[in-house]
Amino acid sequence: MSAPPFQPGDRVRLVDASPAPGSKRRPAHPMDRDLIVARISGDSVEVRGVPGFWRAAVREGLMARGVSFPLLSAHRVSPDDDEDFYPTPPWAARAGGERILALDPRARSAWEPACGAGHMVHGLTDYFAVVHASDAWPYDGNRILDFTGPADGAPRADWIVTNPPFNQAEAFIRLGWERARRGLALLMKISALESVGRHGLLTCDCPLTMVMPFAERVPMHKGRWEPEGSTAAFYAWFVWLKPALRPERFMARTPDGGRVAGTWPIPPKTRDRLTRPDDAGRFGVGSRP
Incomplete structure (x- = not known):
């Protein structure tokens, strides 16, 4: 045969x-x-x-x-077949890495399970000694692994950090919360806070620790990264600390004595501060002036 x-x-x-x-x-x-x-x-x-x-x-x-x-x-x-390929600007990944280390200085490793062509991984390597890269689609040497599938052979990391496919956000929250050793950070539209059904997920099942909205826009385009692109979408880092890290320290207290996710905005000029000279050239796009 x-x-x-x-x-x-x-x-x-x-x-x-x-x-x-x-x-x-x-x-x-x-x-x-x-x-x-x-x-x-x-x-x-x-x-x-x-x-x-x-x-x-x-x-x-x-x-x-x-x-x-x-x-x-x-x-x-090819990447053109992946309907969920919206590359993350490396500077936005660095903003997430910076905030993760501020909350958890002992974090040493990260797993990017929807890595695409590596834009997020490129930014995270500035903050983690080890960054595992996988995706359900083959790009440039990444490990082929469907994050929503069986966990057999999946990397083990302190943090799971990614920009999840929009229609799989809830699965990524649940599985990321379960599989990460120390914490989970997802870059999503602020509208991820909406919906009655998701309320229980974010407050009870997987209690959200902090929301970190960008003051600047984070442009993402299907199938490509445009350093000078624009968007009307409003993005934020959503961060979950595992119970051992005492996440309540960073959460907000409600009048009835409860705890809800705290807010820590990412200020203007973060894009300029965290953009590296080699970012655009690495991914075959024009450099910023």
């Missing part, structure tokens, strides 16, 4: 091989979606992005619970 003609990082689509009764069309199925080739061993292909109970090796089609799914197509993934 010959090895499948795919490489790690290729995207494959699998569909149910059995037609519906009386129909030549294949029925809809949970597996009818794009998956990522993670590893090739002999004549097997292991894919990511599959719910846990469907995980299996691909051998001339995927065998899972007795149902066969043939591989229909595959193509090399």
Whole structure:
């Protein structure tokens, strides 16, 4: 049996091989979606992005619970395929790293689990001795790992620091809170504070320690970083300290004696102060004057 003609990082689509009764069309199925080739061993292909109970090796089609799914197509993934790739300006990453060390001077390692092309990682390396970089998509040498999937083999770090995909923010909060040793920091739009459903998550399930809104705009654009770009969006660092670090020290007290997230604004001119001369050139864009 010959090895499948795919490489790690290729995207494959699998569909149910059995037609519906009386129909030549294949029925809809949970597996009818794009998956990522993670590893090739002999004549097997292991894919990511599959719910846990469907995980299996691909051998001339995927065998899972007795149902066969043939591989229909595959193509090399590029950043253009990632709908959630909005690079973080390195200066904004440094602002987060600076604040994390102010709250937790003993922090030594960080994990960026949605690293993209490495913009956030580039900024965080100024503040952490070790920065692990992974993403559900292959970019430039990053580890391929779906943060919302099984934790097997995932890095262990003091802090998890990232700009999460917007539609997976709640999953990143819950999993980050669970997996980080010392704390979690997410760069998100301030609107992440909204919604009745999220209120319990941020106040009870995973109590938010501090919100650090940027006084300046943090421009993010799909698929690219524009150093001189602009945006109407309002971003902030959302920070959670694990209980061992006594997060209540940094939280605000309410009139009834309770605790809620404190606020620590990131002041104007942070962009100028934390932009490095090599930032733009490193990512192939024009330098700031």
